Amino acid sequence: MFGYVQIEKSELLVKEYETYKSIYCTLCKTLGKEYSVFSRFILSYDFTFFAALSMGVHDEKVCFKKGRCTFNPLKKCVFCGVENEDMKKAAALSVITAFYKLKDDINDGGLGKKLRSYLVYPFFARWRKKAAKKYPEYEEAVSNMSEMQEQVEKDPMCHIDMAAEPTAKMLASVMQLQGSDDFEKRVFFELGYHLGRWIYFIDAVDDLQKDKKRGCFNPFLKLSDYEDGKEKEESFRQYCSEVLNQSMCLSYNAYNLIDIKRFKGIIDNIYLKGLPVVQRKVLFGKGEFNNEESL
Amino acid sequence: MKNPYEVLGVSENATDEEIKSAYKALAKKYHPDNYVDSPLADLANEKMKEINEAYDTITDMRKNGGAANSSGYSSGSSNSYAGYGYSGNSQFRSIRMLINSGKIQDAERMLNNIPQSQRNAEWFFLNGMVMMNKGWSEQAYSCFRQAYTMDPNNPEYRAAFNRMNSQRAYGPGGYDQRGGAGCSCCDICVGLWCADTCCSCMGGNCC
Numbered sequence: 001m002f003g004y005v006q007i008e009k010s011e012l013l014v015k016e017y018e019t020y021k022s023i024y025c026t027l028c029k030t031l032g033k034e035y036s037v038f039s040r041f042i043l044s045y046d047f048t049f050f051a052a053l054s055m056g057v058h059d060e061k062v063c064f065k066k067g068r069c070t071f072n073p074l075k076k077c078v079f080c081g082v083e084n085e086d087m088k089k090a091a092a093l094s095v096i097t098a099f100y101k102l103k104d105d106i107n108d109g110g111l112g113k114k115l116r117s118y119l120v121y122p123f124f125a126r127w128r129k130k131a132a133k134k135y136p137e138y139e140e141a142v143s144n145m146s147e148m149q150e151q152v153e154k155d156p157m158c159h160i161d162m163a164a165e166p167t168a169k170m171l172a173s174v175m176q177l178q179g180s181d182d183f184e185k186r187v188f189f190e191l192g193y194h195l196g197r198w199i200y201f202i203d204a205v206d207d208l209q210k211d212k213k214r215g216c217f218n219p220f221l222k223l224s225d226y227e228d229g230k231e232k233e234e235s236f237r238q239y240c241s242e243v244l245n246q247s248m249c250l251s252y253n254a255y256n257l258i259d260i261k262r263f264k265g266i267i268d269n270i271y272l273k274g275l276p277v278v279q280r281k282v283l284f285g286k287g288e289f290n291n292e293e294s295l
Numbered sequence: 296m297k298n299p300y301e302v303l304g305v306s307e308n309a310t311d312e313e314i315k316s317a318y319k320a321l322a323k324k325y326h327p328d329n330y331v332d333s334p335l336a337d338l339a340n341e342k343m344k345e346i347n348e349a350y351d352t353i354t355d356m357r358k359n360g361g362a363a364n365s366s367g368y369s370s371g372s373s374n375s376y377a378g379y380g381y382s383g384n385s386q387f388r389s390i391r392m393l394i395n396s397g398k399i400q401d402a403e404r405m406l407n408n409i410p411q412s413q414r415n416a417e418w419f420f421l422n423g424m425v426m427m428n429k430g431w432s433e434q435a436y437s438c439f440r441q442a443y444t445m446d447p448n449n450p451e452y453r454a455a456f457n458r459m460n461s462q463r464a465y466g467p468g469g470y471d472q473r474g475g476a477g478c479s480c481c482d483i484c485v486g487l488w489c490a491d492t493c494c495s496c497m498g499g500n501c502c
Contacts, residue, residue: 161431168430183338190335193430242463246432249462250333256324257338 002203005049008273016265022080024048029079030091035127042098047090049270054086054178056263092131096138099128100146108216137177145170153217163219164200171196187257194251198244205240206282237283244279299349318350331458332427387417399428416446
């Protein structure tokens, strides 16, 4: 959806990196197989994380298989967990969230974006229909988010916790479904809630300048009137960093309570290195980070 | 019961040292302090108990059935998180009880019914607890800060405020990423060393 949940490549072992890549490739392949060749373009890091975490927790066997990349037949790939249920879920979620993101763009994007979105709309709608049929619970969670978000943005009393609630709740309820018992369900809910918050906030910070120019809703807009000096801007960024740190920390604490059976190195890397690096780039790096690979 | 070695994630041939360090790492992870304000406090507690038992079982087995070893970290403090504070007001006392038993919505309703004029430091503290349980950490932060400002001598409020600050200052695992223009001790040393190298390479030994 947004692509902020990334690994920090330099800190991974080579074998872990290879595994991560194979999960990524398999999600791409699954998208192609379940939906259409073009749906592969909505592949994102966020749902690679979702797939890795789900497969990491569940007991089902994960097979590795060699194959070739569809887009570059010269490149050999390793696939991991083809036909795995969690992989299919990750693909379905990608499709459903991509559809609602598109709808959102149509509602408040710029003219160019609107036109582009209209062009691909029928395809996205068809994929979503297929995914929703198979996983109605995901469709419900994401459509609830979209509705809630609309309401929240209209509320003049909206504070940032309220603004983040729809995204957080969506990811929480989606994650909760991955838990196999009561313990895991509760932990996954917490994990998803705070990770959802983190994603929402990092996206909001990243889009702040754009939203300001266009007059779109942004939860940080009220707090970011720092026209009058560099010092203010510095303290605003510091504030954002604190908000993000806390969400990351709470999600990580929840994650610590789950028994991870495989891919622990990768998921740890994302939490401890990947997210902080992305956060630093967005907050203190130059220009926009915006990962536009997901349309 | 689970295999105690599996619980600690070590092999059965591990040395005592390895077992101890594995146990310590896990105990640090599940430590009640990490979950004080979290709705997962009871689950962390369960985990803590599990590793304590596993560690005790292993040490007992290795001592050939020696007396029960209870060097474990305490795991009991987290469950009573909102319970230890003294509360003069009976309404606040029942709100604490509601929070303790996980009835967050009821606690929130009661807190909202308390008129503005009676909202003292304790009200803000309890409201912070409720917000934290809902996952609204920004609201919680401002509540805890308010409670602390109104009554800085109360150890309970101070502890809550400090906990929030440490979560906000550091990322998970103590990974410092406040980033930006930082200059750590190490940077200074490296800087001096570079300067020294440059100086001596030009011939003059200035420092």
